[in-house]
Amino acid sequence: xxxxxxxxxxxxxxxxxxxxxxxxxxxxxxxxxxxxxxxxxxxxxxxxxxxxxxxxxxxxxxxxxxxxxxxxxxxxxxxxxxxxxxxxxxxxxxxxxxxxxxxxxxxxxxxxxxxxxxxxxxxxxxxxxxxxxxxxxxxxxxxxxxxxxxxxxxxxxxxxxxxxxxxxxxxxxxxxxxxxxxxxxxxxxxxxxxxxxxxxxxxxxxxxxxxxxxxxxxxxxxxxxxxxxxxxxxxxxxxxxxxxxxxxxxxxxxxxxxxxxxxxxxxxxxxxxxxxxxxxxxxxxxxxxxxxxxxxxxxxxxxxxxxxxxxx
Ligand code: 13P
Ligand code: SF4
Numbered sequence: 001x002x003x004x005x006x007x008x009x010x011x012x013x014x015x016x017x018x019x020x021x022x023x024x025x026x027x028x029x030x031x032x033x034x035x036x037x038x039x040x041x042x043x044x045x046x047x048x049x050x051x052x053x054x055x056x057x058x059x060x061x062x063x064x065x066x067x068x069x070x071x072x073x074x075x076x077x078x079x080x081x082x083x084x085x086x087x088x089x090x091x092x093x094x095x096x097x098x099x100x101x102x103x104x105x106x107x108x109x110x111x112x113x114x115x116x117x118x119x120x121x122x123x124x125x126x127x128x129x130x131x132x133x134x135x136x137x138x139x140x141x142x143x144x145x146x147x148x149x150x151x152x153x154x155x156x157x158x159x160x161x162x163x164x165x166x167x168x169x170x171x172x173x174x175x176x177x178x179x180x181x182x183x184x185x186x187x188x189x190x191x192x193x194x195x196x197x198x199x200x201x202x203x204x205x206x207x208x209x210x211x212x213x214x215x216x217x218x219x220x221x222x223x224x225x226x227x228x229x230x231x232x233x234x235x236x237x238x239x240x241x242x243x244x245x246x247x248x249x250x251x252x253x254x255x256x257x258x259x260x261x262x263x264x265x266x267x268x269x270x271x272x273x274x275x276x277x278x279x280x281x282x283x284x285x286x287x288x289x290x291x292x293x294x295x296x297x298x299x300x301x302x303x304x305x306x307x308x309x310x311x312x
Contacts, residue, residue, distance in 0.1 A: 007280045011035045014283045020056035022279070023048055023069070026216045027238035027271040028060045032279055036060060039242055041217040042114050043129040043311060049073060050308055058283055059290075062087045062270050067118050070290045071297045071304060078290045081278035085270045087115055089201070092171030093150035095119040101147070101169075108147045108167060109140045112303070115173070116150050118292050122299035125306075130154060130200050130215035132311045137162055139310055153177075157200045157207060175236050175268045176201035183256035184209065184232070191230055194253065197222060198234035206234055206255070223247050237265040238272075 012035060015022065023045045024036035033039045038048040042065060049057060049069035056077045059066035062085045070078040093116050102110055102123050112124040113133070121127055128136040137158060140146060146164055148155040150171030159166050179202055188194060188209070197219050198210035207213055212222045216235060220243050223231055227250070233240065234255035244252055254265035261267070282288065292300070 007276050008035050011276075011280050011283060014280075018056055018283070018286075019054050020058060020283060021048075021052055021054040022058045022060055022283075023065075025061040025065065025238075025271065026220075026242050027236040027268055028274060029238070029272060029276065030241040031276045032060045032274060033241055035276075035279070041129065041131055041215045043131040043215070044217060045069075046072065046114070046129075046304070047308065047311070052076075056283075056286065058279065060274050060279060061085070062090075062268075063290075064090045064115055064117060066290045067292055068114060068121075068304060070292050071118060071121075071300050074292075074294070074297055077286060079282045079286060080288055080290055081274040081282040083288045085273045087270055088174040089113070089115040089151055089171055090117055090120075093117075093120055093169055095123075098149065098169070099123060105145070105147055105167065108145045110147045110149075111136060111140070112149050113151050113154060114304075114307075118296050118300045120149070121303055122296050124300075124303040127303045127307045129307075131218060132307060133158055133200075134161060135310050136307060137164060139306075140164075151201055153203055153207075154200045156204060157213065173201045175266050176234075177203055178257040178259065178266045179203070179206050179234055179255050180258040181205050181209075183258075184234075187232060187253065187256055191232070191253065193228075194230035194232050194251075195226075195228050196232045196234060196255070198255070199236075202234050210234065219243070220246055223250060223252075235266070236268045236271065237263060238268075 021037040024039045050072045058079045066080040110124045111126045146166045149169030152168045155168040195211045197212045230251040237254045
């Protein structure tokens with residue numbers, strides 16, 4: 001990297017030269033979203049990864065997302081700008097604990113949220129995202145019991161929606177559990193014209209206040225279709241970049257968090273560990289590369305593919 005070099009320009013040039021694409025989640029830094037070929041939620045990015053004919057996929061997101069892209073594209077090079085971009089939710093479900101749990105409930109269908117490791121996916125009947133979880137569950141015989149992992153908040157939400165017999169894993173996302181209900185209610189008093197929208201990884205007391213609950217892309221679609229002067233948005237703050245572009249005249253307020261931090265809003269440090277400079281270097285040097293063992297990838301592919309078929 002040379003001082004004064006226009007990183008975004010160089011990234012665009014390298015993408016063309018190497019037949020590479022950049023997939024970016026909505027929680028990525030705005031300057032990364034701006035150089036991406038697709039910006040989307042976990043489902044849309046998996047679909048884009050499944051369909052691409054690029055030789056290289058740079059996944060501007062977190063590890064489990066890049067790993068899923070690799071499982072869908074075993075012969076392609078999948079790169080992640082920072083290998084430390086993990087996920088607290090995926091970490092809350094270690095294989096050493098999950099495997100005996102699944103074995104102890106052989107009659108249960110295993111549905112895992114995409115925010116988990118490839119090893120966990122390999123033990124699953126279905127993978128789902130917050131966009132298609134209801135659709136996936138409705139594919140399972142009505143009386144069959146279900147294990148849902150790793151997110152207990154999304155799981156509880158799904159039990160409420162479907163009334164299904166579900167055994168929940170006790171995992172959660174630090175970022176979505178950081179919202180403060182008292183501060184949120186105060187903010188509502190200050191802005192009585194604001195509507196709350198929330199991601200289902202948030203806790204039940206937060207979800208109860210929301211007019212709409214959905215995935216990141218679901219939330220963006222919702223604000224587009226329901227013009228309102230103000231929205232309070234309970235998910236990672238990075239989503240505001242794309243959302244604001246879609247509804248430029250709407251005031252978007254991030255939901256407040258318990259601990260005061262630099263932005264007084266909920267930021268995912270894992271998502272933010274990718275920077276434009278790391279994205280440039282990753283594309284230039286074609287590293288760090290994601291590898292998944294063949295044995296695990298073949299098993300994990302089955303429930304991911306099942307999800308993609310159901311989501312067409
Ligand atoms: P979606 O973008 O699929 O709603 O999920 C967000 C997420 O959990 C990434 O942390
Ligand atoms: Fe994981 Fe939560 Fe960050 Fe999403 S916001 S990547 S679930 S830690």
